[in-house]
Amino acid sequence: MKGLIIKDIMCLKKQLTTFVYVISGVVVISILYVLSSRFGNLAEVGKVLLDENNNMTQVDVKNLGSMVLIMSMLIPIVSVGDMVNVFIADGKAGFFKVSASLPVSMKKRMLSRFLTIYALFAIGATVDIVLAMVLSSLTDIMGFGSFLGIIVSSASLLSIYSAFLILYCVILGYGKEQYAQYFSLLTIALSFVIIKFKSVKFVIIHVLGDGVGFDSSVFWKPLDYFRQKGYVFLLIALFVSVFSYCLSLYFAERKRGVI
């Protein structure tokens, strides 16, 4: 099984080479962000937003700034874990025949694919945690706990996406990886809308409506949730991964020759 994980990581070698540049870029962006929010244009924008008569509060400005930083910080996790490339490479080479002839059971072959994702997310998350430690100790943007919460939540969300991606790749077979990506995103989006229907409806009505009675703090609720409830996402990710693993295994056993 270890050999198959190594092979998957070899398939992502190009992606991992890019990863070095991604990390360098993120570090540079973070430094520029910190400097700009203190002394540069971002600080100016913050002042202007507060001065203008648009109901923006100090919290809104700070959260807006945090969002920019968070987005750039998530790049390392996003950039390592795209399993689609592994499926595309396997399909192109016809590796499923080789893997089926190896002394590795289907259970282990499937498990190796999931373990590859988590190994890669662990690398991305480690980079982010180091970055969060530096940023939280040098600035007052966010505490380390909040940073950690966001990293755990994001890595969990992405592993949910990857778990669905593997399932759809197995169901659809080689050559249809793009559809698997669409279906995974659609599944996550639909699940979110169904679970949080009331909140989504509330936000849509007020954004499309006249905005009367709308409290801007509603916008920041997801951010707060991300910061504080990382463990919830982690639990959901674990559940989805187990579910996806079992279902993928079921389909892989039935279809054979897809992994």
Added chain:
Amino acid sequence: MDEVKNVIELKNVTKDYGDFKLDNVSFAVPEGTVCGFIGQNGAGKTTTINLILDVIKRDSGEITLFGQPVGKETAYLREDVGVVFDEMGFHEFMTGRDINIMMKNIYKNWDEDAFFDYLKKFSLPSKKKCGAFSRGMRMKLQIAAALSHHAKLLVMDEPTSGLDPIVRNEMINIFREFVVEEDHTILLSSHITSDLEKIADEVVFINAGKIVLAGNKDEILEKHGILKCRKDDASRVSDSLIVHSEVSDYGAEILVNDRHTAEKLYPGMVIENAPLEDIMIHYVNAKR
């Protein structure tokens, strides 16, 4: 006398694809032999091999490898099986070294030194991406990988097709070296019967998803013969002896399934040795 052990055994194996059916396939490959699995393209050779390796699921029947039934929980049996497919299967970006890293973390008996020795022997550069290899080199790379975990059984699907005669001959010599060990067995599928005539001990002939002929190669060659006679004399030959006949204005060519009986019954007629290729062609045409 020692009882013959079968390394591979198929009993009434069926796989239905709708437009193609592998129908009640039964045969066995005894230990220590080279079994040639012949048949024209699309006859069901690859499907049978995929079933033996559990790459695809059978609809019914039994398959055993080393006496153990092939199934979900028997992946460990493949520890002793080396496989060579008609297409390489390794990723094109992989080098010999990459394959070594992967395989040594998969096979318990992976022999790194043996693998690099084979690469050297086959003149394969270990640092070059295998995507840049020729077809012959790709097949050799697969063979190197298949031989480097001390497999007892080699299963090969058309390993020599598309290769020039020199490389094919080299490969046959490699296979010969492999079966020097008493407990080493080869199942070699091919439609190039001349290769099999050189190396095979046993022959299994499949046509349109059905086993037409199976047994010892020498016995099969000994039993069959091409009877050549005039067009008018062809009708004298007993139907029970005829596998297939080709009659033209110039004469008749009949594949007989019992050469010695035919020689006794028709002393005036010429009966020649039938090479595997002719036997295969006549059996295929007989089914049409």
